[in-house]
Amino acid sequence: MPAGETCENATSLAAPASIDGTTAGYYRDYGSGTNCSATAGSDRVYAVQVPPNKRLTASVLGAAGFNAGLSIGRLASACLASGRTCLAGADSATASTVDTVTYSNRSDAFETIHVFVGSASAASTGGFNLVTSLDDAPPIPAGDVCQTAPLVAGGTVSGTTVGYANDYGSGTGCTSAAGPDRTYRVSLPAGHRLTATVAPTSSWDPSVNLMLASSCEGTRTCVAASDLAGTGGAETARFTNVLEAATDVYVVVESLSPAGAGTFDLATTVAPAGAAEICSSATPIGAGTVTGTTIGFENDYGSGSGCAGTAGAERFYRVTVPAGQKLVATVVPTSAWDPSINLMLSGGCGSPRICVAGSDSGFSGDSDSASFTNSSAGAVDVFVAVESFSGSQSGPYTLTTSIGPP
Numbered sequence: 001m002p003a004g005e006t007c008e009n010a011t012s013l014a015a016p017a018s019i020d021g022t023t024a025g026y027y028r029d030y031g032s033g034t035n036c037s038a039t040a041g042s043d044r045v046y047a048v049q050v051p052p053n054k055r056l057t058a059s060v061l062g063a064a065g066f067n068a069g070l071s072i073g074r075l076a077s078a079c080l081a082s083g084r085t086c087l088a089g090a091d092s093a094t095a096s097t098v099d100t101v102t103y104s105n106r107s108d109a110f111e112t113i114h115v116f117v118g119s120a121s122a123a124s125t126g127g128f129n130l131v132t133s134l135d136d137a138p139p140i141p142a143g144d145v146c147q148t149a150p151l152v153a154g155g156t157v158s159g160t161t162v163g164y165a166n167d168y169g170s171g172t173g174c175t176s177a178a179g180p181d182r183t184y185r186v187s188l189p190a191g192h193r194l195t196a197t198v199a200p201t202s203s204w205d206p207s208v209n210l211m212l213a214s215s216c217e218g219t220r221t222c223v224a225a226s227d228l229a230g231t232g233g234a235e236t237a238r239f240t241n242v243l244e245a246a247t248d249v250y251v252v253v254e255s256l257s258p259a260g261a262g263t264f265d266l267a268t269t270v271a272p273a274g275a276a277e278i279c280s281s282a283t284p285i286g287a288g289t290v291t292g293t294t295i296g297f298e299n300d301y302g303s304g305s306g307c308a309g310t311a312g313a314e315r316f317y318r319v320t321v322p323a324g325q326k327l328v329a330t331v332v333p334t335s336a337w338d339p340s341i342n343l344m345l346s347g348g349c350g351s352p353r354i355c356v357a358g359s360d361s362g363f364s365g366d367s368d369s370a371s372f373t374n375s376s377a378g379a380v381d382v383f384v385a386v387e388s389f390s391g392s393q394s395g396p397y398t399l400t401t402s403i404g405p406p
Helices: none
Strands: 011-013 017-022 044-050 054-062 068-073 088-090 099-105 111-119 127-136 155-160 182-188 192-200 206-212 222-226 235-240 247-255 263-272 288-293 315-321 326-333 339-345 357-359 368-373 380-388 396-404
Touching: 044 054, 044 127, 054 068, 054 111, 068 099, 088 099, 099 111, 111 127, 155 182, 182 192, 182 263, 192 206, 192 247, 206 235, 222 235, 247 263, 288 315, 315 326, 315 396, 326 339, 326 380, 339 368, 357 368, 380 396
Parallel strands: 011 044
Antiparallel strands: 017 127, 044 111, 054 099, 054 127, 068 088, 068 111, 155 263, 182 247, 192 235, 192 263, 206 222, 206 247, 288 396, 315 380, 326 368, 326 396, 339 357, 339 380
């Protein structure tokens, strides 16, 4: 196996360096991936040690008509046969153009960064010149990462993603995250909803992702996301704080395309969640029948342990069940939609939630029932959530509750 065939036998470079190489005689060991470029042809791998607080710059130019491109990444994420994620990539349309990528190591330890030289053409191989250099990492601009995210408290701010890095990339529940990202922080009180709308003020296609502080390090998880409108269109994402304490929400403006960047206006509003929107403000009811609708409500809780049919908007009711008694709750749709029903105790109303019973066995127009027996020595509050398996379905219903012996 020739040196540089894979990450495991990558050719070590002590930057600064300028070397000539070739992809001829090499295989395509690493395919496409998030933020990766020039991945269709044979690839050759180099490894560079980047000291703390230093920036790596890597540039490649193909020889004799060969259109070389490059990507950089870490061993654990970029050196995968499939599903890989690179830190950055560059691949121009012509062989005579130098492609350049940068990476700043803002940690307190040395990092090994792998440099992949390849081509956008599966049939193309050739020689190249690879240049690497190190300099001081530039100051982190405001909003480049969570730690420098400016606090916004409602209203509209103007910004740009031009000149920013792709610090967060893809993640669970996130959308269109391959482009540069810019981050803002909102302090969201308990029981309040954040609505964040990004409107481009130049010709580009932004996306918006919302995440909590736990996603600022490592693999991210987004609690809401939107990229529906296309070039020039505004995107809106909403998140409700169902916890009993305030929490920071990070609004990340980014794009589907690694080359997508532009100016924007970001509007944020913070308002109390509506009545019956969360457990803490659930409508109290007793045994009997009530009418209601989930139209105009949000999906604030999502999936959880023991829950059923959780992609749609939820509406909450609170029923006090005496000791030794059984609650049966039945939802019947009064228009053509498919509801579900879930029961939670007060300790299960967090995020993620815990359901003591749930049902989504029926189809459109069918009823669903769930029950809970209070085997404790005192009365307990049970929270009844009417919702749906589908994020696009909501509608009117009747909810019937009965309390009696098991």
